[in-house]
Amino acid sequence: MIVLHLVGKILGGQPSLCILDIGGGVGPTLKKLEEMGVAFGVDISPEAIGYCRDRGCRRLCLVEEERLPFGDNSFDLVISIDILEHMDCEYRHLREYQRVLKKGGFLLITVPALSWLWSNHDRANRHRRRYSRSGLRNLLDKEGWKIERLSYFCTLLFPLIMAIRLISKMVTRITGDYDLAWNFKIPGFGLNNLFRRIFSWESAWLTKRNFPIGSSLLGICWK
Numbered sequence: 001m002i003v004l005h006l007v008g009k010i011l012g013g014q015p016s017l018c019i020l021d022i023g024g025g026v027g028p029t030l031k032k033l034e035e036m037g038v039a040f041g042v043d044i045s046p047e048a049i050g051y052c053r054d055r056g057c058r059r060l061c062l063v064e065e066e067r068l069p070f071g072d073n074s075f076d077l078v079i080s081i082d083i084l085e086h087m088d089c090e091y092r093h094l095r096e097y098q099r100v101l102k103k104g105g106f107l108l109i110t111v112p113a114l115s116w117l118w119s120n121h122d123r124a125n126r127h128r129r130r131y132s133r134s135g136l137r138n139l140l141d142k143e144g145w146k147i148e149r150l151s152y153f154c155t156l157l158f159p160l161i162m163a164i165r166l167i168s169k170m171v172t173r174i175t176g177d178y179d180l181a182w183n184f185k186i187p188g189f190g191l192n193n194l195f196r197r198i199f200s201w202e203s204a205w206l207t208k209r210n211f212p213i214g215s216s217l218l219g220i221c222w223k
Helices: 002-011 028-033 046-054 090-100 120-124 133-142 158-175 180-184 191-206
Strands: 018-022 038-043 060-062 075-081 101-112 146-153 216-222
Touching: 002 028, 002 075, 002 101, 002 191, 002 216, 018 028, 028 038, 028 075, 038 046, 046 060, 075 090, 090 101, 090 133, 120 158, 133 146, 133 216, 146 191
Parallel strands: 018 038, 018 075, 038 060, 075 101
Antiparallel strands: 101 216, 146 216
């Protein structure tokens, strides 16, 4: 919801602009993006591409990790949601995003935040790292991006996330055991509905202001 809200602000209601969704997973974001512009989705997983097709997504490509099958200056907006933390050489991906973006085009990126939140949850999701705002800024600056804004988010849930991570570390230290499947269980008892409301409130706040802390980071940059 936060990403789609920000995409709407970036595109300014121009439905003919070209959007690239990197690693869109099973396709819920890509499906919405198709309503906002000419949207393409890429993923390294054949299963993910299959799920996207089942949702009715039309423009899909199976790709290698570090090479996008598009020409230079092809897109007005590249969206990279929780991708860089999985990559050994994140700078190579940022350079590919620059290559396929038109001059003046935008990159919307999110990554997990704060290295001291590192836990078995990150290992289960095959993360290489978590980012601070200054660390992400330095990386983007080094690769030549013009940064419009950087903000933490997932802020209203941050105390709960922090508590869960600390408890998880403590339990793992005591028992030496950790159930990786726990990371992928879908919340029940109406929690999904609550989370949607929380992220809706955060979307409204992010329209005008940044958050000082949170479990994730977002950046809006331009070429």
